[in-house]
Amino acid sequence: MTIQRISANAIAALKDALTAAFWFKRDLYNYAKAAVGGEPTFLSGIDWTSPEQYKRDSVNLFVDRLVREQDVHQELLLALPSLRRLISAEWRGWAKRDRVPN
Secondary structure, three states: OOOOOOOHHHHHHHHHHHHHHOOOHHHHHHHHHHHHOOOHHHOOOOOOOOOOOOHHHHHHHHHHHHHHOHHHHHHHHHHOOOHHHHHHHHHHHHHHHHHOOO
16 A cells, blocks of 8 residues: 655644744653654654754654654654644645636
């Protein structure tokens, strides 16, 4: 079975959403830890709480790891906040463009 790849636009929107949804990096880390459950390897090596590391950089590393292996971990990616809605909205946008005459 072929798995459809998640679009780059949806991945960028997910990164923005995760960065904006959590004011404190500790809360973001706790969310990410809960999201991966039995897959702690996605969190290792990311300095989630250091004042030297920007929140956006931590999110980028985390999401990029999931995307790199999305054939195996696509369900986890889709379980992150709003990604299913972002993909759905993207498809609706394509459908509207396809119906609009040139």
